[in-house]
Amino acid sequence: MKIVVFILLISSLLFSSTAVETEKKVYAIILKAIFPQKKSIYIWTDKPSKEALFAALPRVKVVKNVQDADLLMIFKDHDREFHKKLIFANGYLVFQRDKGNVIGGFYWQKGRPNLVFKKSKLHKNNIKIPKNLEKYVDERE
Amino acid sequence: MKFFNLIYFIFLSALVAFTVYLYFNIEDLEIKVKENIKSVILKNTSYFSDNVLSILPKNCIKENDLHRILQENASLRKELEEKMQMLVTPSFKYVYMLYKDNNGNYRYLLDGSKSDKGFFDSKFNVNTKEWDKVYTTKQTNIVFQDNLDGLWITLLQPYITNGEVQGIVAMDFATSILKDFSRVVAPLKSVFFYVFIAIIFLFSVITYQIILQLRTKKEAITDPLTQAYNRVYLRNFLEKINFNHYDLAMFDLDYFKKVNDNYGHKAGDMVLQSFATIVQNNIRNKDVFVRFGGEEFMLFIYKGKKYTHQSEAVVERIRKAVEESQLFYDGIMIKVTVSIGLVTDIHKYKNIQEAIKQADENLYEAKHKGRNLVVSCQSQKKQEQNNSLRIGEVKFALDEGCVFCHFQPIVDLKNNTIVKYEALVRLRDTEGRVVYPNAFLEVIERTNIYRDLTKNVLEIVFAMIARQKVNISMNLNLSDIIDNAIYTMLLKELQSHKDLSKYLTIELLEYEAVVDEILIKRLHDIKSYGVTIALDDFGTGYSNFSIFENFPIDIIKIDGSLIKEIDSSKTSLVVVQSIMSLADGLGMEVIAEFVHNEAVLMKLKELKIKFGQGFHLGKPQEKIG
Known part of the structure; x- marks a missing residue:
C-alpha cells in the first residue's frame, strides 16, 4: 500500500512532464507523416509558448516569419491570411473553420484527444499519410 | 515472565487483528458507498438519456434516416440541441448524439454541450470498440472513463427506430463526489495502515529479538565443536527431567588420546564432530545428547511412558555406526570405536547422580572388557541397588x-x-x-x-x-x-x-x-x-x-x-x-x-x-x- 501511495505521488509529480512528452511524440508522428523525407522542417506557430516544444522535435526548426515556414501550427481562430501555407490546426474551431490550407488537426474535445487529417487537402498538397495513420483521415470536409 | 510475554503477544495480535479489521471495513465501506453512488448516478443518467430519446423524431425508417432528416433540417437540429442543452448541468457536462458513417467513423448528429460543442457531421474520435458494441447489441452501454480528464461515466444509449440504430445518445457524467469521498476516507485508511505497519514493524523487531535470544540461548547451552548440548543445559535438563521417561547412556571414544597424540588436536576435533554427527543421525528429536566433557558424551534416550528397553538397540546401533565409520583427516583414515555404559529405568535409582554413576561404572566395565562394547545395567545390579x-x-x-x-x-x-x-x-x-x-x-x-x-x-x-x-x-x-x-x-x-x-x-x-x-x-x-x-x-x-x-x-x-x-x-x-x-x-x-x-x-x-x-x-x- 505504501509503495502504491509512493508510485501515485511520483506519477502525479511526473504527470506534467509526461503529458508534454506525449504531446511531443504526437507532433513528431504528425510531422513525420507530413514530411517523411524532409531534412529540416520549418515551423511557425501563433502560440509562442509552444515554440520550445516544437523546437525540441527532430528535424524541426522554429521560424519567426510565416513566409519561411513549411508548416504553420495554428492554435487560435483568427482572421489572418496565411495564403497557401500548409496549416495544421491545434484547436477544434481552427480545424472546422479552415481559413486556408488546413491539412489536419490535433485537438482536445470533450476530454478526448482528436487527430484528423483532411483527405482532399492531403491529396491537393501531394501528402501521403502512412498506413498506421490512415484511420485518422477524414474523407469528408 | 513467560506469562507476561504471552499477554503481550495476545494484546499485539488482537491489535493487529483489530487494525486489519478496521482497515478492510473502511475499504469495504468505500467500495459500497461508491457502488451506491454509481447506481444512483446511472439511474439519473439513464433517466436523462430517456428524455433525450423522447424528443427525437420518430419518422426514421431506414438506416441513417435521422442523419438525413437532421441534415436537411438545420432548425430542427437547433431546436433539439437547445432541448438537450437543458439537461446539461455541471455534472452532466456533455450531452450529444453521434452516428456511425459508412467508413466506421463516428460523427456528430446533435450536440447539446455548452462547451466543446461539435459541429454537425464532423468527425469525433471515440472509443470505437465501446460504441460499436452499442450498434451491435442495440443495448445501452456504460463506459467508465477514469482515464479521461474530469470524466467518469459515459452512458451510451442507442436510438433505435424500426430495428435500426439511428445514432447513439451519449451523456458524459463527471463528478468529484467519489474522489472527495476517497479523499475523506484516505487519512483514516492511512492511519490504520500506518498503525498496521507500525505493529508489523514492532512484531518484526520482537521476532528478531526472540530469534536473537533463542540463538544466544542455544549458543549458551550448546557445545560449539560438536553442537551437542553442554553441561549448562544438562544441569537445567536434569532439574526438569521426568526420570520415568528416559534411559541413560554414557559414551566414551576409545583411545581418543591416541588420536590427539598421533594426528593432532584438529584431527581430534574432527573425530569428535564426526562422532557427534553419527549419534545425532541415529537419535530422535526427543533424545537429548550432551557433551559431558572431553571425549565423554551422555545420551538421554526418550522412551515416554512405554517401559520397553529399545535403548539397548539404539546405543548398539550407534556403536556399530561408529565402528563402521571411516573418518579421514588430511587423507589419512582414522578408525574410532566407542564404549557405552547404559542404564535403563533411571527412576529406580535414588537420584539422577546415582544413575549417572551407574552409567559411568557400566562404561568403565565396557572399557575393562576390551572397549567397543555396550554394557547395560542388569537386573542383579538393580536388585543390589534395591537391597542397599x-x-x-x-x-x-x-x-x-x-x-x-x-x-x-x-x-x-x-x-x-x-x-x-x-x-x-x-x-x-x-x-x-x-x-x-x-x-x-x-x-x-x-x-x-x-x-x-x-x-x-x-x-x-x-x-x-x-x-x-x-x-x-x-x-x-x-x-x-x-x-x-x-x-x-x-x-x-x-x-x-x-x-x-x-x-x-x-x-x-x-x-x-x-x-x-x-x-x-x-x-x-x-x-x-x-x-x-x-x-x-x-x-x-x-x-x-x-x-x-x-x-x-x-x-x-x-x-x-x-x-x-x-x-x-x-x-x-x-x-x-x-x-x-x-x-x-x-x-x-x-x-x-x-x-x-x-x-x-x-x-x-x-x-x-x-x-x-x-x-x-x-x-x-x-x-x-
Whole structure:
C-alpha cells in the first residue's frame, strides 16, 4: 500500500512532464507523416509558448516569419491570411473553420484527444499519410 | 515472565487483528458507498438519456434516416440541441448524439454541450470498440472513463427506430463526489495502515529479538565443536527431567588420546564432530545428547511412558555406526570405536547422580572388557541397588549404636589354635536385621559417614582388644590411609590405645593403587605403633609387586578365590605355591582365606601354610571366647 501511495505521488509529480512528452511524440508522428523525407522542417506557430516544444522535435526548426515556414501550427481562430501555407490546426474551431490550407488537426474535445487529417487537402498538397495513420483521415470536409 | 510475554503477544495480535479489521471495513465501506453512488448516478443518467430519446423524431425508417432528416433540417437540429442543452448541468457536462458513417467513423448528429460543442457531421474520435458494441447489441452501454480528464461515466444509449440504430445518445457524467469521498476516507485508511505497519514493524523487531535470544540461548547451552548440548543445559535438563521417561547412556571414544597424540588436536576435533554427527543421525528429536566433557558424551534416550528397553538397540546401533565409520583427516583414515555404559529405568535409582554413576561404572566395565562394547545395567545390579541402605539409614544406625562387628577366627593350622580374629563390620537395620557391608559401604563411600563408621569400628576393635587381649585385624582401604581425615583419626586412636596397638592388624585392600611417598610414610608411621600390616585378597587382579619394596608388610592373606579350589585346581595350587615362595623369601606370614571344607584344610596343611581362615575353621561371631 505504501509503495502504491509512493508510485501515485511520483506519477502525479511526473504527470506534467509526461503529458508534454506525449504531446511531443504526437507532433513528431504528425510531422513525420507530413514530411517523411524532409531534412529540416520549418515551423511557425501563433502560440509562442509552444515554440520550445516544437523546437525540441527532430528535424524541426522554429521560424519567426510565416513566409519561411513549411508548416504553420495554428492554435487560435483568427482572421489572418496565411495564403497557401500548409496549416495544421491545434484547436477544434481552427480545424472546422479552415481559413486556408488546413491539412489536419490535433485537438482536445470533450476530454478526448482528436487527430484528423483532411483527405482532399492531403491529396491537393501531394501528402501521403502512412498506413498506421490512415484511420485518422477524414474523407469528408 | 513467560506469562507476561504471552499477554503481550495476545494484546499485539488482537491489535493487529483489530487494525486489519478496521482497515478492510473502511475499504469495504468505500467500495459500497461508491457502488451506491454509481447506481444512483446511472439511474439519473439513464433517466436523462430517456428524455433525450423522447424528443427525437420518430419518422426514421431506414438506416441513417435521422442523419438525413437532421441534415436537411438545420432548425430542427437547433431546436433539439437547445432541448438537450437543458439537461446539461455541471455534472452532466456533455450531452450529444453521434452516428456511425459508412467508413466506421463516428460523427456528430446533435450536440447539446455548452462547451466543446461539435459541429454537425464532423468527425469525433471515440472509443470505437465501446460504441460499436452499442450498434451491435442495440443495448445501452456504460463506459467508465477514469482515464479521461474530469470524466467518469459515459452512458451510451442507442436510438433505435424500426430495428435500426439511428445514432447513439451519449451523456458524459463527471463528478468529484467519489474522489472527495476517497479523499475523506484516505487519512483514516492511512492511519490504520500506518498503525498496521507500525505493529508489523514492532512484531518484526520482537521476532528478531526472540530469534536473537533463542540463538544466544542455544549458543549458551550448546557445545560449539560438536553442537551437542553442554553441561549448562544438562544441569537445567536434569532439574526438569521426568526420570520415568528416559534411559541413560554414557559414551566414551576409545583411545581418543591416541588420536590427539598421533594426528593432532584438529584431527581430534574432527573425530569428535564426526562422532557427534553419527549419534545425532541415529537419535530422535526427543533424545537429548550432551557433551559431558572431553571425549565423554551422555545420551538421554526418550522412551515416554512405554517401559520397553529399545535403548539397548539404539546405543548398539550407534556403536556399530561408529565402528563402521571411516573418518579421514588430511587423507589419512582414522578408525574410532566407542564404549557405552547404559542404564535403563533411571527412576529406580535414588537420584539422577546415582544413575549417572551407574552409567559411568557400566562404561568403565565396557572399557575393562576390551572397549567397543555396550554394557547395560542388569537386573542383579538393580536388585543390589534395591537391597542397599540409603546414606540416611547408615547414619541412623551409627547414631543409634547399631554398628557392631562379627569376629572370625584366624587359626594356626598346625596346632588348631586361634591366633587372631578378623573384625567384620555389620549394621542392624530398623527391623533388627543384620546388614552386611556390601549393602552399605558403597553408599557411604567418600562421605563423612564412612569416616565415622571407620572410627566406630576402630573403637569397637580396641574395646574388644582391651577386654580380651587378643589380636584382631580390621580392613582398611589404601585410600583410607591417603584420606587425611581418616588417617588423622587412626593416628589419634592409636595414640590413645598405645599399649593395645600391638594387638591390631590392618588388612589393606585395593592396594593396586599407585605407590605414593606420603602413603609409604604413613604406613611406616602406623607400623611404628606396633600395628601389623597385612595385604588382603592377594593373588587376584593386578597385584603390584613393587608394594613389597615400599610397604612395611608383615602378612599376605591369599585371596579366597584361589584357596577354595586349591584341592581341585592346579592353577590355584601353583599360584598359591608361588605366593608362599614369595612370602617365604620376603619373610612374611601367609594366611589362607576361605577354608570352607576339610579337603581344602588338608591341602593347606600339606602345603605347610601356617594360618587359615574360613567357615570350616570358625564362623564370624559377635562374641569372642
